[in-house]
Amino acid sequence: MSPVGERRVDEVMRLYAQAWWTRDRDARDVAAMLRSAQPTIGAVTPDDRLVAFVRVLTDFRFKAVVVDLIVDAPHRRAGLGGRLVRAVVEHPALKAVEDVELYCDEDLVPYYASHGFAEPPRTRFMRRSRSRAEGTIPLTAAAKRSADDGSSRRK
Numbered sequence: 711m712s713p714v715g716e717r718r719v720d721e722v723m724r725l726y727a728q729a730w731w732t733r734d735r736d737a738r739d740v741a742a743m744l745r746s747a748q749p750t751i752g753a754v755t756p757d758d759r760l761v762a763f764v765r766v767l768t769d770f771r772f773k774a775v776v777v778d779l780i781v782d783a784p785h786r787r788a789g790l791g792g793r794l795v796r797a798v799v800e801h802p803a804l805k806a807v808e809d810v811e812l813y814c815d816e817d818l819v820p821y822y823a824s825h826g827f828a829e830p831p832r833t834r835f836m837r838r839s840r841s842r843a844e845g846t847i848p849l850t851a852a853a854k855r856s857a858d859d860g861s862s863r864r865k
Contacts, residue, residue, distance in 0.1 A: 711797040714752040714763055716744045721760035725780045732778060749804065751797045753781075753790050762790040766798055774804050776812035795825045 714722065719741045726732035726740065743765070744750060753762035761782040768774035776798055781790045799810060813835045814822055 711751050711753055711793060714744060714750040714760065714765075716741050718752065718760050719744060722763055725760065725763050725782060726778075728783055729778075729780050732780070749798070749801055751794055751801070753785075753793060761785045762794055764794040764798060766801070766804065768804060768807060770803060771806055772808050774798070774807045774810045776810065779812075791821070792825060795822075799826075 719737055722740055722744065723735075723737050726735055748768065749766040751764050751766075752760050754760050762780065762785065764779040765777055766774050767777060776795070779791060779794055781794075798804065804810070810827075812822060812827060819829070
């Protein structure tokens, strides 16, 4: 496991092409992300080919959010995802972080639970996207009423 820098942008793009949530990303934007100070971790083959990747968004004290954990299809079910999760949890820059969190597809909840993650009570993941509305679920009528009630109380 090692940090992933900008020189591996093409390899990260190859991995990103395999996931629905990352396949439309632009290489220039991914290169900028890889230049950031946020932790990135990758697994490479003996011939130095990137086959798994994860990045973390963090304030380095209270929260760290695991995002974009992707393992190359031919290398899945070999323990690389678990190694990446452990590398995040044990990362020296994240040792003082109080909560390591992630969001995932529903079918992966048992997998991440096996690595010590749990669903916190009364918590929902929500998104407001600047780029596209796909993948969002409209508010239910009850949620809309609740949101409207909240906004009217603030006036």
